[in-house]
Amino acid sequence: DIQMTQSPSSLSASVGDRVTITCRASQNIDSYLNWYQQKPGKAPKLLIYATFNLQSGVPSRFSASRSETDFTLTISSLQPEDFATYYCQQSYSSPLTFGGGTKVEIK
């Protein structure tokens, strides 16, 4: 199975901050990487698919990038509604696997 390792596992930030979350794959997954946002008690919501592509309706302050097996999700200016847990997920090979999550908390 491909292991997805997210860092940090949690972070504290203020409204307006630039936030970066990293996801590392245990092997090459090309650009087969998606990002989700999950708020407490709610289902995950798709933010970005295929490494770079913003899902319809997702604000442009969210962006993502890739460097080989390292993937980054960036929130350019953190908003109050962005406090949540973020998960990466690979679909390069079965079984589909998720990262352990990064919880973004209010400083």
Added chain:
Amino acid sequence: QVQLQESGPGLVKPSQTLSLTCTVSGGAVGSGAYYWSWIRQPPGKGLEWIGYIFYNGATYYTPSLKSRVTISLDKSKNQFSLKLTSMTAADTAVYYCARVATTVVDDLYYFDYWGQGTLVTVSS
């Protein structure tokens, strides 16, 4: 607007079989354009993909659960279902159903619509 809704028991006894159903509205499970998936999340933990099914009945399961899982499709009711046998406390989780979309060019899979989730507790 696509919507998914899980239904099933909230409490299952150890060794019993869990049966959950996902009812889809705003899209046809038999359309051939999407896969239909189950994902679970133990309380306070991360997400685990269980498996998915295609419109033609082809199924794909995570190896760790493959011996206990069956996902099936009911096109007449626009539903798909999950059966998980030999339940233990380790199977206590919120179970989500989700639609799986794919990119045209490279066949990348992503979960674009999710149900709200249903908590299943395994306890005697």
